[in-house]
Amino acid sequence: MPEVQTAGALIAMSGGVDSSVAAWLTLRAGFRCVGTTMRLYRNEDLGLSQFHTCCSQRDIDDASEVAFQLDIPYEVLDFTDEFRHCVIDKFIRVYEAGGTPNPCIDCNRYMKFDRLLRAAQARGLDYVVTGHYARIEYDSSSGRYLLKKARDGSKDQSYVLAMLTQEQLARIRFPLGDMTKAEVRETAERLGFCNARKHDSQDICFVPDGDYVTFMEQYTGRRYPAGDFLDQTGAVVGRHRGAVGYTLGQRKGLGLSMGRPVYVCGKNMAANTVTVGPEEALYSGTLLAEELNWISIPRLEGPLRVRAKTRYRQAEEWATAYPEGPDRVRLEFDRPQRAVTAGQAVVLYDGDTVVGGGTITHIPAEN
Numbered sequence: 001m002p003e004v005q006t007a008g009a010l011i012a013m014s015g016g017v018d019s020s021v022a023a024w025l026t027l028r029a030g031f032r033c034v035g036t037t038m039r040l041y042r043n044e045d046l047g048l049s050q051f052h053t054c055c056s057q058r059d060i061d062d063a064s065e066v067a068f069q070l071d072i073p074y075e076v077l078d079f080t081d082e083f084r085h086c087v088i089d090k091f092i093r094v095y096e097a098g099g100t101p102n103p104c105i106d107c108n109r110y111m112k113f114d115r116l117l118r119a120a121q122a123r124g125l126d127y128v129v130t131g132h133y134a135r136i137e138y139d140s141s142s143g144r145y146l147l148k149k150a151r152d153g154s155k156d157q158s159y160v161l162a163m164l165t166q167e168q169l170a171r172i173r174f175p176l177g178d179m180t181k182a183e184v185r186e187t188a189e190r191l192g193f194c195n196a197r198k199h200d201s202q203d204i205c206f207v208p209d210g211d212y213v214t215f216m217e218q219y220t221g222r223r224y225p226a227g228d229f230l231d232q233t234g235a236v237v238g239r240h241r242g243a244v245g246y247t248l249g250q251r252k253g254l255g256l257s258m259g260r261p262v263y264v265c266g267k268n269m270a271a272n273t274v275t276v277g278p279e280e281a282l283y284s285g286t287l288l289a290e291e292l293n294w295i296s297i298p299r300l301e302g303p304l305r306v307r308a309k310t311r312y313r314q315a316e317e318w319a320t321a322y323p324e325g326p327d328r329v330r331l332e333f334d335r336p337q338r339a340v341t342a343g344q345a346v347v348l349y350d351g352d353t354v355v356g357g358g359t360i361t362h363i364p365a366e367n
Contacts, residue, residue, distance in 0.1 A: 009034070230273050
């Protein structure tokens, strides 16, 4: 009888505990595994410490050690040029246009689940496996792959995965979707992994100190000039240090004394002005989104009741989605939402299933 070929999986190993346990689970499930780490940038090129960001040499060393322990092949794939173009350059463009980007979603969309899937195919491997906390199920009634929330709600990452396509979901596996973080760490400790108690990465990997303005100035060689703070009547109330350095809803660090708390509630990048106002000015009930990706449905053909969120760490709120053309949706919330920001993702849910997601492009003025 001809030998049955074992399914192959390319394991995205970041050097952290999650991807390490995902690799072990995949190997235990009988897959032919190859470990890989994406080199997305070189720390020294961006002026970063070698030991306080993901994608550092230390992370590569940790991933390599786990792969050696599991006795699976391991390689480092250099995607530095692609990461600059698809993630860093877009990050800067969105900030300079007055929005707030979400580079983690772009990294998942363009790097982990595009470039890695191509790499898997080139190596004759069937799947890409990561340590994300989410679940993928196939719905035979609709013939579609579904993206669902993780069992561990505190670690659920479905929001940052909402741009995955049907073709990608068919070739991705998330072994941690039914596990809690505590169970993952216990498994890693039992297996003796070097990274069992390694801290999770929390910040933007290429801006680990959070000072994105300094990063942008160093990266681009540009300086972002000071300008005027305006109140809601258009009167000048102070000077800011560069409009790119302020985000919608920001209160701290404004350096304004106006007799009451004020928040950033708007920016005009062409005029280099930042408008401030009371907290109630931050709330809006409607947003427009583009760059849409539908998962549980092929397209939005009419009004649809959903629960939606516009930030990763945000509770979902009831809303109605209305189609406005082939790639535009108007979302009307039942209750106004605070600091809805262009450039961020909006993700729509039906229970624990992701209906789809898109990029917020416009927040209409409230009447």
